[in-house]
Amino acid sequence: MRTSLRRMLAPIMVAGLLATAACGSEEQPAGNEKITLNVALFGDFGFKPLYEEYQKAHPNITIKERISDYAAHHQSLISHLATNSGAADIEAVEIGYLSSFTATPNRFHNLLDLGAGELESQWLPWKWQQGLSTDKKTLIGLGTDVGxxxxxxxxxxxxxxxxxxxxxxxxxxxxxxxxxxxxxxxxxxxxxxxxxxxxxxxxxxxxxxxxxxxxxxxxxxxxxxxxxxxxxxxxxxxxxxxxxxxxxxxxxxxxxxxxxxxxxxxxxxxxxxxxxxxxxxxxxxxxxxxxxxxxxxxxSMGGSHLALPKQGKHAKEAYELIKWLTAPEQQKKIFKATGNFPSTPSLYTDPDLTGFSKPFFNNAPLGKIFTASAQAVxxxxxxxxxxxxxxxxxxxxxxxxxxxxxxxxxxxxxxxxxxxxx
Amino acid sequence: MPSDRPAAGWRTPLPTRSLGDSHVKERPVRNWLYKADTQLSPYVYISPFFLLFAVFGLFPLGYTAWVSLHDWTLLSDEHPFTGLANYRELLADPYFWNALRNTISILLLSTVPQLIFALILAHLVNRRLRAKTLWRLGMLLPNVTSVVAVVVIFSQLFGRDFGLINWLLDSFGLGRIDWQAGVASSHVAIAAMITWRWTGYNALIFLAAMQAVPKELYESATLDGATPGQQLRKITIPSIRPTIIFVVIVSTIYGLQVFAEPQLFAGGGPNGIMGGPDRQFQTLTLYMYEHGFNRGFEFGYASATAWVMFGLIVLIAGANYLITRRIRSSR
Incomplete structure (x- = not known):
């Protein structure tokens, strides 16, 4: 009886062990070895071609993207933060949720510690502000697009x-x-x-x-x-x-x-x-x-930031990636491909942006209208x-x-x- | 018991008498094993379900109860113990009672017609028909359709400006109805979706039970001149009583947990969480969702809601059991 019970339990226990082992297996230590960065987004941010470019320049980095819909993405992000496991290295946060994170910023890496302070002038002042915690001492996200x-x-x-x-x-x-x-x-x-x-x-x-x-x-x-x-x-x-x-x-x-x-x-x-x-x-x-x-x-209505949950093991590498992804040159490429509107004012005089219009809207100068309203916020x-x-x-x-x-x-x-x- | 074996082995090398002794010792062990095999094995065979249930059912249930006693905001590190404060706050919240009223109203509006239609439908396809399988399978089609698809289509039918139903009402000169705005109208619309999805499914379960009713009963009833309606009432319903009890309880449990229909009916945004601006069709699960996954993720409060819902479901399902048990048995 005892042995038969053991025999029956064995596969269950093995499965359990495997499951825990799978959860527990961590990334290999940092250094110049191979590093995988996970990026979790809601909807398509148009990052795909950029990853390839980045991986070419950084052969030791592999980027994996997972996309879900707006509500599911943020809800699972919050539960991953709460349970302290499962979050990606880089998480997109929409403005509707951002303020609940800046109120309790301790679950994210402080980007100011990683050197983000020098980049401040790159963004619209209010876009930068949105990523700051209530006491202004912690920056949890770098801005992507604005609405x-x-x-x-x-x-x-x-x-x-x-x-x-x-x-x-x-x-x-x-x-x-x-x-x-x-x-x-x-x-x-x-x-x-x-x-x-x-x-x-x-x-x-x-x-x-x-x-x-x-x-x-x-x-x-x-x-x-x-x-x-x-x-x-x-x-x-x-x-x-x-x-x-x-x-x-x-x-x-x-x-x-x-x-x-x-x-x-x-x-x-x-x-x-x-x-x-x-x-x-x-x-x-x-x-x-x-x-x-x-x-x-x-x-402005809508718009997102990229943030780094503290549970991520590769803060430095992840920071380098989001710094690159949110830089004006990349935002311009994204805008051209998807129409997501950049948050970096240096682009607002760029002819690609100022000349942007759509025939559907009688060729209204959408680029000019949107930049004017975003700048005045x-x-x-x-x-x-x-x-x-x-x-x-x-x-x-x-x-x-x-x-x-x-x-x-x-x-x-x-x-x-x-x-x-x- | 494991100490028996080494003891027997220890004794065997000892001289003569012990040999017979060990035989005597060996037999009870075998007997015991045999008994254990016949009496305990069945429990081992059914244990995987209960183990899984313990892990994925019982443990979360207990943990939810534990969480419900705390001020458990998902994003904060501290979860202070607050006793029954969440329950007190919940029972004092008029929006909770509003959600309960809506849930019961939608439950009645959907379950009662659903079961009556299912019974009639099952009775009809239980007779001799051409292409029997086609009809029987056809009944299941609404159920295999995804709930999202059903709600999207019904929301269009019940649309205020461009909906088919309003167009019909309008062309008969009855005027338009803003289905989402009213309490009764929104409940009717949501109940219609639920009825559409589950009538066929329940009819199939009824049909399976009806097939087991001896044909002789119907034959002799027909000889005695009983109409199909009388046969349904006097023979079929009493004969399938246990199935009716089962279906009533299962639909009650489902009906008390309605979520996707009201949420998507409102378009899925903030209106979906509140069930319309006046909470006119917010159900209990939506109320729980509002607190658990919005409004700062108050898991403690949402857990308390979940436990109150659990109690209510047990209560209402129990009451339904007592009521349906009173259906006169065939014997």
Missing amino acids: GMAMCYRTDLFQAAGLPTGRDEVSKLWPTWEDYVATGKRYKAAAPKSYFMEASGNMFRAMVEQAPTGVYDDADKLIVDSNAAVKKAWDLTVDAIGSDQSAKLSAWTPEWSAAFGKGTFATIVCPAWMTAYIETNAKDAAGKWDVAAVPGGAG QPQHQGPKQGDVFNTIGAGLGRIEQGKQSPEDAWKQVLADVAKLA
């Missing part, structure tokens, strides 16, 4: 509503968000059956991000209830909802995607990556969409639950849009919900 902001609009709907259609005149319609909402009222008066904007949340978000301080103060304290800029943005957004300007669509639903082609709404806040989305979802609407400046003149401190706070406020606006609550009740509930996040 410079613009306002996309339908020329045919503007014409039908008696508004100007040329992008320069349109930009002049809305130097401020108040002007934007006023234009929306003019639009609604002329075309009552159509909507001016897709949903109100993006407008609110852009306004708050343009303010000197947003939903957090510099000490990571939530100031939604006390920051006048937030309340002002809320009230203006409520005004727009009240005059029925919003098509009340929620992003990424089939209705939302279809609406780009069908022309249900006339304007949408439009970061660089959104132009690609409109182009693929509204193929029949080529030439009907055009791009003007965003009200308030500046803004003022650094704003982002707190650990930045994304959740905006989602909570966005839900409040959604409740007003769907007629579930009065603006006063919705604001009260927003404040109560935000307080729970602290």
Whole structure:
């Protein structure tokens, strides 16, 4: 009996041992020996051809890439950080998650210790700032792309509503968000059956991000209830909802995607990556969409950093690689291949960038528009639950849009919900 | 017992008497081994499942309970013990009760029609039909379709501006419905997806049980002039009672854990986590996901939610068992 039990258990135990051995086998020691660097990304960053170039110059380095989708990537990154194993040497972090890491930077290598300080001038000041911890002593990421902001609009709907259609005149319609909402009222008066904007949340978000301080103060304290800029943005957004300007669509639903082609709404806040989305979802609407400046003149939505988790064994080599990948020359190559917008201002005078346009958008000078808005962004401190706070406020606006609550009740509930996040 | 063997071996070289002695000693050992073989081996044979269950089921269950007693934020190094604070906070949160209400409403709206349709469907394909296999396999098709595909298609059908259902309603002059915005309308839409996916599957299980019901019962019932409806009620349902209990409990467990349908119905963004801006279709699993994988990864709180859900599922499944057991048995 005993032996038979042992015989039965043996394979299980061996399997267990093998499994632990497989987990435990570490990379060979550093030096001039072969080193494998793992790079974990969400979506394609367009790095592939660059790896080959880098490996040619550094024969001892092998680069392995793994790609998953946005949510899965960040969730597994967080669990890998928490369990202190499984993270890649180099991890991409999107701005929506970055502030939760800069609040607790101890799980990442401090890039300032690795010599990143001398590179600071390479990036837009706010892009550099985003990678810094709350106490400014730790840098956890080097910036890749930014999502410079613009306002996309339908020329045919503007014409039908008696508004100007040329992008320069349109930009002049809305130097401020108040002007934007006023234009929306003019639009609604002329075309009552159509909507001016897709949903109100993006407008609110852009306004708050343009303010000197947003939903957090510099000490990571939530100031939604006390920051006048937030309340002002809320009230203006409520005004727009009240005059029925919003098509009340929620992003990424089939209705939302279809609406780009069908022309249900006339304007949408439009970061660089959104132009690609409109182009693929509204193929029949080529030439009907055009791009003007965003009200308030500046803004960025999205964009990423490359960070080095502390559990990685090859900090130095990994740092050399991300330094190279985020350098202006490489960012330009990536931009040419994928359209991801660079975060290094030295490129903003480059003819490849300034001349960038798309026929789909009536050849609007996208490069010029996006660089202008990215350069004008003022650094704003982002707190650990930045994304959740905006989602909570966005839900409040959604409740007003769907007629579930009065603006006063919705604001009260927003404040109560935000307080729970602290 | 292992000490017996060396002892016997030690004694064998000793003179005469011991030989018979060792024979006497040897037999109980064999007997014991034989007994052990017949009585213990079955447990060894079934042990792989239980070992795996212990590792991947029981251990996580216990660990979750442990985590739920802490303020366990995934990214911080310290996890202070807080006792039942997470549970207290959870039970005091109106959004938790809202999620529970939504879950039960969706459960009722999906499970009840699902089981009734499945029963009728199984009864229909249990009769003599041409191309029997085709019909029976066809019922399973919605179930092998990926849940994401099902939700994407249904979200389009239930679309506010360009959805087929609204187009039909509109053309009959009934007006459009913003399916996602309303509480009842969103629950109906989600229940429709669940019903679509699981009706055929449950019908197949019912069918398998119906095949075991003796044909003579139906023949004599037909001779006595019983209609198909009467046969379903008086013969089929009482005969397949254990299967009905099984299906009811399994669908209850599934229904209480609905996640992908409401999440994707809202488009997958922040609305998907909250189940609409007013949390009108946030289910319990979405509520758990909201706290565990958003909002700063509060694993302690999410674990407490998981345990409360576990308790609720046991409770509701138990209640369902008691109710379905009351179906009159054929005997």
